[in-house]
Amino acid sequence: MSKAANTRLNILHKAFELIYTKGYQTTSIDEIIATTQVTKGAFYYHFKTKDEMGVAIIEEILKPTMQEHFIKPTEASQNPIEDFYNMISYLLLDDPFLQVKYGCPVGNLTQEMTPWNNKFSEALAELVDLWKATIINSIEKGKEYGLIRKDVVGEQVAFFILSGYWGIRNFGKLQNDNSSYLVYLKELKSYLNGLK
Amino acid sequence: MSKAANTRLNILHKAFELIYTKGYQTTSIDEIIATTQVTKGAFYYHFKTKDEMGVAIIEEILKPTMQEHFIKPTEASQNPIEDFYNMISYLLLDDPFLQVKYGCPVGNLTQEMTPWNNKFSEALAELVDLWKATIINSIEKGKEYGLIRKDVVGEQVAFFILSGYWGIRNFGKLQNDNSSYLVYLKELKSYLNGLK
DNA sequence: ATAAAAAAATACTAATTAGTATGAAAAAGC
DNA sequence: GCTTTTTCATACTAATTAGTATTTTTTTAT
Known part of the structure; x- marks a missing residue:
């Protein structure tokens, strides 16, 4: 380089x-x-500006990281239910970079920069749409393979999972310990099992 | 006055x-x-300082509003499942003050101010704990009345509901329209019905 | 009415902010 | 080599920031 x-x-x-x-x-x-x-x-x-750097961070740092850690594994998944849980659990409890007290980088930026900076909104929306689409795709495959009920609506579940993740990250910030994560994960497992 | x-x-x-x-x-x-x-x-x-004003906003504006609009109605609820849904649906779609593009005031402040300002964190945590406790209480009552399954864990559900709300608020900010709310609400209803 | 205290007005400061102007060093092209 | 372009360094600016010092006005108590 x-x-x-x-x-x-x-x-x-x-x-x-x-x-x-x-x-x-x-x-x-x-x-x-x-x-x-x-x-x-x-x-x-x-x-040229601070904001241009901010958008570059989203596109050149966050996006590739996400591709590598969330998109690829989800695409390769054979068992959506279990892998969704493992993905969220990994992010909340095991990821070495992310910290409870600092929350989710994408969530933080979304909260702070929208709706005041369109460039940020667009770059972030692209990220999130990608993740969402991958989850939906994974659910549809799960339905084909008989791992997920046919009446489950992929888009609804995707929103539900991602919203829960963003939200519980906020709880983590508030309490600065992972006890809320543990409680949340139990209910997530229960919810996901309900999709079978 | x-x-x-x-x-x-x-x-x-x-x-x-x-x-x-x-x-x-x-x-x-x-x-x-x-x-x-x-x-x-x-x-x-x-x-004395800007931060002192910030905390005063939480305690003197947000807290009473929350007491009046979320705590009291939830305490008076006879049908937790239906009323949880109605509460979230009202907040997302009907509340005249809250706007899609600006998200949730409490969520915004939490995201922006924790973990850097302890006074904010404490004041916000108090708010959220109150709401959470009310939901848990409502679930326990629902279990007594046979409206909610006995094996449902109140704390888990409370975290799940509130996390989802905070998270979908972030989606709303990102997309600046309530389409994500509508999708989310469908899955929320389905999830809540699963608690019966 | 008047003294004391509370509330508000005005003018200021010192620090920090994003961004610029200009020039020097380094790298690349020939 | 030498020129041109890329990359970086230094010194600056104008605006904004939270907060202060000081005085004036308004309210309250007696």
């Missing part, structure tokens, strides 16, 4: 971490260039 | 509206005093 591409990625990664832990609005460019050891000239060479 | 108490409440109400639509961090005190037509001297006479 070229040196220039490296500084750009470095900015995106460090900025993303700061934004994930502190929020977008309260993360200043001065802070970003301080932690990246990159000068302001370099920053504004790579990004 | 005394004139002083009136300016205080006026500040709280207007500030709350601004914060609900714009977010806490991006709502400046200058903006608040401009829309309230109150001077900075008056503002800082009533509130």
Whole structure:
């Protein structure tokens, strides 16, 4: 990777971490260039504005991560019910990057940036639609294979699962411990089993 | 009401509206005093800091509203299943103050202010705990009356309902229309019926 | 009515913000 | 080599921020 591409990625990664832990609005460019050891000239060479950098984070950091960790595994799934549960459980309890007190990066950005920044909204909506579509697809396959009841509506379930995930992430932030996650996961399992 | 108490409440109400639509961090005190037509001297006479005002909004605006609209009706409920659905449906589709694109005020504040401001976290947690406890109570009553299965765990269901609500609010913000609400509500109904 | 206290008005500060102007160094093309 | 383009560094600006100091007005108590 070229040196220039490296500084750009470095900015995106460090900025993303700061934004994930502190929020977008309260993360200043001065802070970003301080932690990246990159000068302001370099920053504004790579990004015209702070918002352009924000959108780049979504497209170049969040999107690939999501593709790799959520989309691919879900597409490869043979057992949707069990794998949905495992996916959510992994995200809540085991993912080494995500932390209870900081919530879900995508959820945080959605909450903070919509509806005031259309570029953010569009980039985030694209992400979420992708995830949703994958879940719906997985449900339809599950129905074919007789693993899921025929009267289950994929879109409804997808919304339900993702909403629950985003919401419980907010509870986690509020209480700063994973006890709410554990209670939530039990009910999620029960709900998912009801789809069989 | 005394004139002083009136300016205080006026500040709280207007500030709350601004914060609900714009977010806490991006709502400046200058903006608040401009829309309230109150001077900075008056503002800082009533509130030592911006954060103190924020907490006052939670305790003096959000909490009473919640008591009146969610807690009381839920306590009076004879049919938990149906009333849970009606409560969420009302909040999502009919409440005249809440707007799709601005999400849930409590959810927004939780997302934006935790874990960085403990006073906010505590005040918000108190709110949410109250709501949660009321739901749990209602479920237990429902179990007594034979309206809800005995093996249903109240706390799990409460977390599940509230998480779903917070989460779908985020979807609403993202898409800025209530189509996701409608899909979500169908699955909520189906889920709640599964508790019978 | 008047003194005391509460409430509000005005003018300011120091820090931080995103963004710019300009020039220097590094890399690439020939 | 030398030129051109890319990449980065430095020093700045203008606006906005939360909060303060000080004075004036209004209300309350006696």
